[in-house]
Amino acid sequence: MNNSPNDGDVFAQLDAALAKRRTADPAQSYxxxxxxGGVTAITDKISEESAEVVEAAHGDDHHLIHEVADLWFHCMVLLQSRGLDSAAVQSELARRFGVSGHVEKAARSGGDTAQD
Structure with missing residues (x-):
């Protein structure tokens, strides 16, 4: 049986699966x-996966995609651990869409981009 999402938003479907895993048996579910393990265990994994993405950036595309998927998965686990989901990140990206990165960063820091 294939449990892969076949339509719709894969992030929303993954969010739902991750939410269910919050009450699963840790001996049975990664x-x-x-x-x-809490935030420390999750962020340790994110650090590891981030390094693997950087390393994969110098290799073939398939390996890079695989490592980015691992990183995004673990970031989604972190969001779920905080009661958040991918929709919150998508909303933030939508808010930033069409705004210069320099302007957006200055708005967050409250400072001039020349100083950043």
Missing amino acids: TAALYA
């Missing part, structure tokens, strides 16, 4: 074990 994701539940991450939740059980």
Whole structure:
């Protein structure tokens, strides 16, 4: 049986699956074990996956895609651990869409971009 999403928003479907794993048995679920380890366990994994993305950036495209998927997955686990989901990140990206990165950064820091 293939449990892969076949239509719709894969992020929303993954959010739902990750939410269910919050109450799963950590001995039976990798994701539940991450939740059980708390933010430190999750962020340690994100650090590891981030380094793997950087390394994969110098290799073939398939490996890079694989590592970015791992990183995004673990970031989504972190969001879920905080009661958030990918829709919150999508909303933030939508808010920034069409805004210069320099302007957006200055608005967040409250400062002039020349100083950033």
